[in-house]
Amino acid sequence: MSEIKTVFTDKFVRETTSKKAIAVFADQDRPYLKLMVRPSGAKAFYYRGKRDGQDLKQKLGSIDKLNVAMARLLADQLHYKRDIAQGNSSLHKADINTYLTLNDLFELYCEGELKFRATVAGRTHSLKVAFNNHVRDSLGKCLVADIDKKRAREFFRQLQAKGYCTHNKVLSVLKAACNYVIDYEDAAGLLVNPFERLKKMPGVTRNRYLSHDEARRLMRAFQQVDNQDAADVYRMALFTGARISNVKQMEWGDINLNAAIWLVSATRTKTKQHYEIALHDLAVQLLKRRQLNSTSSKFVFPSQKRSKYGYMTGGDQVWKEALLIAGLYHENPNIRPRPHDLRRTFATWQIQSGADVSVVAKALCHTSLKHTMIYAHTNVDQVRESLNGAFKFL
Secondary structure, X not given: OOEEEEOOOHHHHHHOOOXXXXXXXXXXXXXXXXXXXXXXXXXXXXXXXXXXXXXXXXEEEEXXXXXXXXXXXXXXXXXXXXXXXXXXXXXXXXXXXXXXXXXXXXXXXXXXXXXXXXXXXXXXXXXXXXXXXXXXXXXXXXXXXXXOHHHHHHHHHHHHHHOHHHHHHHXXXXXXXXXXXXXXXXXXXXXXXXXXXXXXXXXXXXXXXXOHHHHHHHHHHHOOOOOHHHXXXXXHHHHHOOOHHHHHOOEHHHEEOOOOEEEEOHHHXXXXXXXXXXXXXXXXXXXXXXXXXXXXXXXXXXXXXXXXXXXXXXXXXXXXXXXXXXXXXXXXXXXXXXXXXXXXHHHHHHHHOOOOHHHHHHHHOOOOHXXXXXXXXXXXXXXXXXXXXXXXXX
């Protein structure tokens, strides 16, 4: 019986049919994983391979019980790790769980959940980055059945040296991956999440914003960098208080220069709401300057390279270069300014100048005043003025 080699996806498995005869498909990446489709509509995954010169065939399960990710996992276990005999029945949950590594479990989570989460400019999701950098080559190779709560706790004790951000991100991805498999991948046979009781490390509350002097130095530094497009993104972020991702996706059609208004579509905002942002004169001047040299792109900050997104991405090196020129770079990430601190600076300056918090909340497109109150810092000059007033009678 001839077979058709193709890339297996859940959509392909659901939609493919065979009206006259049994059709057999082989997975492009794993040719030993087969999909058999009968004219009756019945569909099932099979393993077919050779070991010690013997042709082996084993049914893995019907498509109503297995998705593509789980079928691949089972086929891999049979092909690489498990001694089987011809004619064995389908694998049981206990058998699968015995050969399931943490890396296997994460792949199930990626295929069933993580790949459907949108990221800015198609970047690799931060949870996947955390897993690849800190788990895949260490704990990821261990069998899930061998990871008890004590071993999980020891792993995260060692991870504490990398800081609370890395520790908490890795904990988030492992908890989420295990919970997903427990809830949705019944065939994996996972019943307990060994990471469930572990707690996140307390984080450092960040309230960094730029002083007026620091901002002047940074703006002068931006004039010296080669990539002025990226520099304009950061300038616009300070002048509008918008998130960097929203600035990069800014479109000419969303801007009314005469009214000095920027309309941000709900599809591009964190809260999924439509926003109207008032533009400062500095922002309007920047936009008019860019408009004179604009191309046919609908984006204010178009990509200079071929990109399926059309707008500019990246810019981290330009930010670091400007910090170095301005003398603001620090090895401690909690001290040196970050791009998001431009938004914090935008809000803090307004509040310190006497603006009402509700007005600042509107400027930041916040849906709750409690989100804006975190920017209500008191600067050193205000403290000094208060102290001078308190002791002036002496």
